[in-house]
Amino acid sequence: MRIWAVANQKGGVGKTTTVVTLGGLLAEQGKRVLLMDLDPHGSLTSYFGHDPDTLGATAFDLFQHEGKVPEDLPGQLVMPTGFDNLSLLPASSALATLERRMVGVSGMGLVISRTLALLWDDFDFVLIDNSPSLGVLMINSLAAAQHLxxxxxxxxxALKGLERMLHTLQMVMRSQQGNALQYTIVPTMFDRRTQASIKSLHAMQRDHGDQVWRFAIPVDTRxxxxxxxxxxxxVLAPGTHGVRAYRRLLADIRTRLQAAGAPLSAAAKKLA
Ligand SMILES: Nc1ncnc2c1ncn2[C@@H]1O[C@H](COP(=O)(O)OP(=O)(O)O)[C@@H](O)[C@H]1O
Ligand SMILES: [Mg+2]
Known part of the structure; x- marks a missing residue:
C-alpha cells in the first residue's frame, strides 16, 4: 500500500480535484485505489454523489473508540464509487466536531494510520483529501502518509498559503519525531496567458527549487x-490537457519515490 496525502491550508487550490484525478488514473492502470475524505466539508464524498450531512457510516466513526480502531470497522466504511478499482471512505460533516472533542485525548493522531494498517492488503494506493484547517484530521493524515x-x-x-502549509508540516513532523515527510508542490490552475500565473510559478520555483514539480496543472474547464x-x-475527458498534465505528474512522482525509496509511514511501521 502506498499512502499519499493531498493538503494545503488554503481552500480552492485543487486538492479534491487532484485526489479524484490521480485516483482515476491509478484505477485505470489497474491499481486498487481508496480515496479517503477527511474534509468535514465532504467535497470528495459529494463528488461521488453522497451527502456528508446524512451518511451514517463515515470516517467520523473511526474516531469514536479512544484512538483504537475496531478491526472490522474500516472495511465497513469503504464504499464503491461506481468506477472500477476506485473506492471511497466518505466524510461526514460531524468530522468538524472532532477538533473540539479530541483536544488532549492521547493516541488520537494515529487513528488513520491504524485504519490503513487494517486495510493494508485491500488497496494498492490510498489518496487522502484534507480540509484547509490544521487539527487532529490533518495530523492523522500527515502521520499516515508516505508522501504529501x-x-x-x-x-x-496562494504563495502565502504554501508557506503556512510548510510551516505546519515542519511543526507536526517535529512533534512526531518521525522521518521528515517528503513532499511535492504541485502548481495548479496555471494560465500561461496571465502574468500573475507566470510570475507566481517562477516565485515558487525560485523559493522551493526541486520540491516544485517541473510542470504545472493548467486551467482546464473539463x-x-x-x-x-x-x-x-x-474518465470524462481522458485526452484533455489537464488530465494529460496529471498523468505526467503521476509518472514523475512515482519515479521520484522509487528513486528515493519512500520511507515507511506510521501505518507501515506499525505492521513492520
Ligand atoms: N486545473 C483546474 N482548472 C480549472 N478548474 C479547476 C482546476 N482544478 C480545480 N478546478 C476547479 O476549482 C474548484 C476548486 O477545486 P477543488 O479541487 O475543489 O479545490 P480544494 O479541494 O483545494 O478546495 C472546483 O470547482 C474545481 O472543479
Ligand atoms: Mg476540497
Whole structure:
C-alpha cells in the first residue's frame, strides 16, 4: 500500500480535484485505489454523489473508540464509487466536531494510520483529501502518509498559503519525531496567458527549487464538468490537457519515490 496525502491550508487550490484525478488514473492502470475524505466539508464524498450531512457510516466513526480502531470497522466504511478499482471512505460533516472533542485525548493522531494498517492488503494506493484547517484530521493524515502533495494555485495570494502549509508540516513532523515527510508542490490552475500565473510559478520555483514539480496543472474547464458529472476527469475527458498534465505528474512522482525509496509511514511501521 502506498499512502499519499493531498493538503494545503488554503481552500480552492485543487486538492479534491487532484485526489479524484490521480485516483482515476491509478484505477485505470489497474491499481486498487481508496480515496479517503477527511474534509468535514465532504467535497470528495459529494463528488461521488453522497451527502456528508446524512451518511451514517463515515470516517467520523473511526474516531469514536479512544484512538483504537475496531478491526472490522474500516472495511465497513469503504464504499464503491461506481468506477472500477476506485473506492471511497466518505466524510461526514460531524468530522468538524472532532477538533473540539479530541483536544488532549492521547493516541488520537494515529487513528488513520491504524485504519490503513487494517486495510493494508485491500488497496494498492490510498489518496487522502484534507480540509484547509490544521487539527487532529490533518495530523492523522500527515502521520499516515508516505508522501504529501501540496497543490498551489499559481497566483500570489496562494504563495502565502504554501508557506503556512510548510510551516505546519515542519511543526507536526517535529512533534512526531518521525522521518521528515517528503513532499511535492504541485502548481495548479496555471494560465500561461496571465502574468500573475507566470510570475507566481517562477516565485515558487525560485523559493522551493526541486520540491516544485517541473510542470504545472493548467486551467482546464473539463475539471468542473467532471465534478458536475460526478466522474473523474480521467474518465470524462481522458485526452484533455489537464488530465494529460496529471498523468505526467503521476509518472514523475512515482519515479521520484522509487528513486528515493519512500520511507515507511506510521501505518507501515506499525505492521513492520
Ligand atoms: N486545473 C483546474 N482548472 C480549472 N478548474 C479547476 C482546476 N482544478 C480545480 N478546478 C476547479 O476549482 C474548484 C476548486 O477545486 P477543488 O479541487 O475543489 O479545490 P480544494 O479541494 O483545494 O478546495 C472546483 O470547482 C474545481 O472543479
Ligand atoms: Mg476540497
Amino acid at each position: 502533495l501540496i497543490p498551489v494555485q499559481t497566483e500570489f495570494l 475539471f468542473r464538468d467532471a465534478s458536475s458529472a460526478g466522474k473523474p476527469a480521467s
